[in-house]
Amino acid sequence: MVQPALEMRDITVRFGGIVALNKVNLTLAPGGVHALIGPNGAGKTTLVSVLSGERRPSQGRVLLDGQDISGLSALRRARLGLTRTYQLTALFQNMSLRDNLLLSLVARDRPRLSLADLARRRDPGRHAAEVDAFLARFALEDKAAARPAALSHGDRRRLEIAMALASGPKVLLLDEPLAGLSTADAEALIRMIEEGIKGRIPILLIEHDMDAVFKLADEITVMVNGNVLAHGRPEAIRASAEVQAAYLSEEDDF
Numbered sequence: 001m002v003q004p005a006l007e008m009r010d011i012t013v014r015f016g017g018i019v020a021l022n023k024v025n026l027t028l029a030p031g032g033v034h035a036l037i038g039p040n041g042a043g044k045t046t047l048v049s050v051l052s053g054e055r056r057p058s059q060g061r062v063l064l065d066g067q068d069i070s071g072l073s074a075l076r077r078a079r080l081g082l083t084r085t086y087q088l089t090a091l092f093q094n095m096s097l098r099d100n101l102l103l104s105l106v107a108r109d110r111p112r113l114s115l116a117d118l119a120r121r122r123d124p125g126r127h128a129a130e131v132d133a134f135l136a137r138f139a140l141e142d143k144a145a146a147r148p149a150a151l152s153h154g155d156r157r158r159l160e161i162a163m164a165l166a167s168g169p170k171v172l173l174l175d176e177p178l179a180g181l182s183t184a185d186a187e188a189l190i191r192m193i194e195e196g197i198k199g200r201i202p203i204l205l206i207e208h209d210m211d212a213v214f215k216l217a218d219e220i221t222v223m224v225n226g227n228v229l230a231h232g233r234p235e236a237i238r239a240s241a242e243v244q245a246a247y248l249s250e251e252d253d254f
C-alpha cells in the first residue's frame with residue numbers, strides 16, 4: 001500500500017460535554033484532493049486545527065509521511081511542510097507581492113530561519129525566475145509591485161495560495177478557499193488549483209461550494225456531529241442515500 005501523505009487515527013476532541021470529533025480516521029493520498037464536507041458544527045474546523053497543531057486532541061494520533069507528529073507544535077509542523085493557507089495571510093503589508101513571494105521561497109530553502117532573518121536574507125536575483133513563474137501562474141503579474149492592501153479579495157486569496165505553494169509544502173490544508181469570492185474569482189481559483197496543484201501536492205479541502213468539491217475532489221469524507229458519516233469517491237457520495245438524508249437536504253446546491 002502507498003504510504004499516506006497525512007493520516008489521522010482515532011482522533012477525539014471534547015469540549016466539555018460536546019464531542020466535536022469522535023474517533024475520526026482520515027487519510028490523504030499522495031497528490032490527491034480529499035474534500036471534507038458536513039453541515040455547520042460537524043467538526044471540520046476542529047479537525048483542521050488538530051492537523052495543523054493548533055488544538056491538542058483528547059485522543060488519537062497524526063502522522064505526516066508516516067512520521068508521528070502528534071506531539072509537535074504548529075510551528076514545527078509548518079516547518080515539516082504541513083501548510084495551512086490562512087497562516088500565510090501573515091502577509092508583509094509593507095512589502096510588494098514580489099517580495100512577499102520571495103520570502104516564501106527563502107523560507108522553503110531555509111525553514112529554520114526567523115521571519116526577520118528571512119527578510120534580511122532575501123535575494124531578489126536568486127529567485128527572480130521562480131517568483132515570475134508564481135506571479136504568472138496565479139494571474140498576479142501586473143500586481144507584482146503592489147502592496148497586499150491594494151489587492152482585491154480574489155487577488156489576495158490567490159496570493160495566499162501562491163505563497164503557501166512557494167513555501168514548498170508537503171501537504172496543503174485549504175480551509176474554505178472560495179469563501180467570499182465572486183463567481184468569476186472562484187472559477188479562476190478552482191482552475192488554478194486543478195491545473196497547478198492537484199496531482200502534485202496532496203490537499204485537504206474544506207469547502208461549502210459543492211460544485212468546487214465535486215470538481216476537485218478525488219475522495220470525499222462527510223462528517224456530521226463529529227462523526228464520519230461516509231467516505232468514498234465523489235460519485236458514490238453523491239449517490240449515497242444516507243448522505244442525502246443527513247446532509248444534502250441542508251445544502252441546497254449539492
Ligand SMILES: Nc1ncnc2c1ncn2[C@@H]1O[C@H](COP(=O)(O)OP(=O)(O)OP(=O)(O)O)[C@@H](O)[C@H]1O
Nearest residue numbers: 015018019020038039040041042043044045046047
Ligand atoms: N472552542 C470551543 N469550545 C466549545 N465548543 C466548541 C469549540 N469549538 C468548536 N466547538 C463545538 O464543536 C463542534 C464542532 O465545531 P466546528 O467549528 O469544528 O464545526 P464546523 O464543521 O467547522 O462548523 P462550520 O461549518 O460552522 O465552521 C460544534 O458543536 C461547536 O459548537
